[in-house]
Amino acid sequence: MSKVNPPLRAAKPGEPADAGRRSFFSWMSLAWVSFTASMLAAGTATARFMFPNVLFEPPLTFRAGRPEELQVGIVDERFKDSNQVWLVREGGGIYALSTTCTHLGCTPNWLSAEQKFKCPCHGSGFYITGINFEGPAPRPLERFAISLADDGQLVIDKGRKFQQEKGQWELPGAYLEF
Amino acid sequence: METIKDIINTLTAPEILITLATILLFVSAKYRHVFYTNTVALVLFPAMFVFMAISMFDEDFYLIVTKPDNVPIVGMLFLIPFFTWFSMREAVRNDRRTDSGTPLIEKEETADKVLTWPDLVYTELIAIVLLTVLLVGWSILIPAPLEESANPAATPNPSKAPWYFLGLQEMLVYFDPWLAGVVFPGLIIVGLMAIPYIDTNPKGNGYYTFKERSWEIMTFLFGFLILWVLLVILGTFLRGPNWNFFGPYEYWDTHKLEALVNVDLSDYFWVRLLGMGRPDNILIRESVGFLVVLGYFLIPPMVLARTIFKRFYENLGPARYHIMVFLLLCMASLPIKMVLRWLFNLKYIIGIPEFFFNI
Numbered sequence: 001m002s003k004v005n006p007p008l009r010a011a012k013p014g015e016p017a018d019a020g021r022r023s024f025f026s027w028m029s030l031a032w033v034s035f036t037a038s039m040l041a042a043g044t045a046t047a048r049f050m051f052p053n054v055l056f057e058p059p060l061t062f063r064a065g066r067p068e069e070l071q072v073g074i075v076d077e078r079f080k081d082s083n084q085v086w087l088v089r090e091g092g093g094i095y096a097l098s099t100t101c102t103h104l105g106c107t108p109n110w111l112s113a114e115q116k117f118k119c120p121c122h123g124s125g126f127y128i129t130g131i132n133f134e135g136p137a138p139r140p141l142e143r144f145a146i147s148l149a150d151d152g153q154l155v156i157d158k159g160r161k162f163q164q165e166k167g168q169w170e171l172p173g174a175y176l177e178f
Numbered sequence: 179m180e181t182i183k184d185i186i187n188t189l190t191a192p193e194i195l196i197t198l199a200t201i202l203l204f205v206s207a208k209y210r211h212v213f214y215t216n217t218v219a220l221v222l223f224p225a226m227f228v229f230m231a232i233s234m235f236d237e238d239f240y241l242i243v244t245k246p247d248n249v250p251i252v253g254m255l256f257l258i259p260f261f262t263w264f265s266m267r268e269a270v271r272n273d274r275r276t277d278s279g280t281p282l283i284e285k286e287e288t289a290d291k292v293l294t295w296p297d298l299v300y301t302e303l304i305a306i307v308l309l310t311v312l313l314v315g316w317s318i319l320i321p322a323p324l325e326e327s328a329n330p331a332a333t334p335n336p337s338k339a340p341w342y343f344l345g346l347q348e349m350l351v352y353f354d355p356w357l358a359g360v361v362f363p364g365l366i367i368v369g370l371m372a373i374p375y376i377d378t379n380p381k382g383n384g385y386y387t388f389k390e391r392s393w394e395i396m397t398f399l400f401g402f403l404i405l406w407v408l409l410v411i412l413g414t415f416l417r418g419p420n421w422n423f424f425g426p427y428e429y430w431d432t433h434k435l436e437a438l439v440n441v442d443l444s445d446y447f448w449v450r451l452l453g454m455g456r457p458d459n460i461l462i463r464e465s466v467g468f469l470v471v472l473g474y475f476l477i478p479p480m481v482l483a484r485t486i487f488k489r490f491y492e493n494l495g496p497a498r499y500h501i502m503v504f505l506l507l508c509m510a511s512l513p514i515k516m517v518l519r520w521l522f523n524l525k526y527i528i529g530i531p532e533f534f535f536n537i
Contacts, residue, residue: 081331099331104355106333109420113433120335122350123421123438134438135421136351139531165531 058083064154067094067178075110075128085144085156086110086117088128094176096144096156097130103137117141131164140164145173183236187425190416193520196513199408200400207266207396210388214266222263226256236427242415246323249316251341251414258407262399268386269395276389284385335419335432344413345406351421352515354526354536362508369505376494376502401509440525443467460530467528471537474511479503 062083070076070089079085084107086097097117099107106121116133117126124137131140145160154176162174169175189195206213230252233239243252272282292298325334339347349358381390388395418424419432447466448456457463479500483491491499518524528537 081329084331104350104359106337107331108333109335111433114435118420120333120420121337122347125438134440136354136525138354138526138529138534138536 060159061155061157063149064096064156066152067148067154067176070094073128075112077110079156080107083156083158085158087154087156089178090128093178094146094154095130095174096146098142098144098158098161100142101137102132102139102141103135143169143174146176147173148176183425183427187428190425192412192416192423193516195412195416196404196408196516200404200513203399203403204396207388207392207399210266210270214263214270216267219260219263219267223256223260226259230255233426238429239426242426246320247338247341248414249320251411254407255411258403262403265386266388269388272386273389276387282385336417336421338413338417341410341414344417345409348409348413348417349512352512352519354534356534357537362512365505365508369508372501372505376498397506405509405512440519440523442525442529443470443527444529446522446524460532464528464530467526467537470527475504475507478507 062079064079064083064085064087067089070087072089072091074089076087076089079087080099084099086099088095088097101108101119101121101124103119103122103124106119108117108119108124108126110116111118115128117128117130119125119135119137122136124132124135126132126137126141129140130143132138140163143162143164145157145162147155147157149155157173160173162168162171189198212218230243234243242248268283272284275282338344346358346363349362352358353362377394379391379394381387415426416423418428418430419434422434422436424430424434443466444456444463448454448463461468482503483499487499487503490502494502515524526536528535530536
């Protein structure tokens with residue numbers, strides 16, 4: 001035994017023979033505990049780093065002015081840069097279109113002369129309603145929930161979206177009668 | 179002058195350009211003894227150069243060719259035809275030597291073995307130094323094109339991938355993103371890696387030849403030159419705002435109108451052929467498309483194995499034969515889909531946007 005594991009130091013008078021070994025193990029466990037703790041702290045800090053203190057993303061729900069400000073048949077681009085939404089008013093009401101192309105996520109441009117949304121990346125085209133009619137886009141632009149607040153302002157909720165190919169444009173909220 | 183420009187603008191429309199290039203590739207291979215000769219090169223390459231030089235006087239052409247992004251493609255316009263011509267010329271010469279029984283060019287040039295050190299390593303070192311000088315000079319003379327900071331609400335128009343991905347971007351016009359962006363690029367890489375395992379024919383190792391491997395060479399040249407390089411060139415020079423096609427002498431008008439209204443196969447079958455509405459059930463609606471796609475991948479391998487690919491089937495065995503034909507059919511699906519789009523405005527053979535499944 002003693003050949004394999006010799007004591008670290010000679011036992012002092014009055015001390016048990018294996019005190020050196022015992023203190024070695026307590027130091028070892030302290031080292032391991034502190035190492036694990038530091039790793040956990042570093043891991044937590046890294047995880048915390050993934051959630052920034054300030055998010056420069058606009059809120060999902062926003063107010064988009066009064067419906068009377070919109071003109072019939074005109075695509076309103078005021079909220080394109082800030083919220084990625086087009087507001088369209090036609091004869092019977094108002095809807096909010098997403099500005100994300102359903103092909104690969106570029107931002108199409110509204111060409112008023114041609115009365116269509118046209119994507120610069122692969123040439124997908126959408127009618128003013130959002131229906132895809134040319135190019136590779138597989139489905140129409142998505143619409144966001146639109147409603148009227150108590151103060152008479154439009155409220156767009158980007159948390160709820162409506163897809164035409166799933167028949168969701170008929171659901172309440174996809175279209176605001178006005 | 180204007181008439182010539184108009185003719186060239188018309189001839190470079192994707193459908194005509196790709197068709198003409200394919201015809202040129204196969205005709206030149208058929209008459210390779212005439213086409214891949216010094217005389218043709220001495221006429222062809224200076225003519226290309228003069229053509230480019232004269233075209234520089236056209237404002238629209240000048241703008242697009244001198245764009246810093248496009249400079250490597252201008253180089254490619256000359257380099258790839260040159261190297262194709264060069265290797266085909268060597269192949270034609272070697273085939274002639276094989277016919278007459280004289281030793282091959284490669285045998286004559288180096289009767290003895292060449293040593294890696296110093297022969298090869300020195301050559302590589304010189305090439306590395308020269309290329310570094312070229313790249314440094316290039317980057318000093320033509321600064322990298324930097325744009326304003328990114329804005330998710332404003333996509334540049336046109337929005338182009340790096341030049342080496344423009345072939346993929348062109349493919350995206352014809353196929354759904356998951357096919358053109360994921361499956362096909364994966365198949366290209368896997369397919370190229372599979373070549374040495376499928377094609378174990380040792381002929382052509384270490385020497386140029388065409389006659390001994392004409393089918394393999396033509397398949398590769400079609401895939402590389404037409405389905406990759408030509409699409410890169412097309413995407414670089416001929417795609418403008420809204421990803422519309424523009425001839426080389428055409429002004430990039432953002433408001434150019436081009437009808438791209440496309441129709442799914444299910445529309446053709448149920449609405450136009452049978453005169454009824456599209457069925458509500460997705461599987462019934464797309465049943466024709468499923469049959470077409472299944473038939474495309476199942477019937478040709480069996481038919482070909484008994485007819486023109488009989489030799490392949492016997493040499494390769496069933497497993498390697500079916501992998502080879504599957505890869506070949508995938509490659510062929512791109513030009514087939516292109517032709518269907520050009521002729522019938524066909525959008526998707528199977529179109530299930532509800533589940534992001536379109537072919």
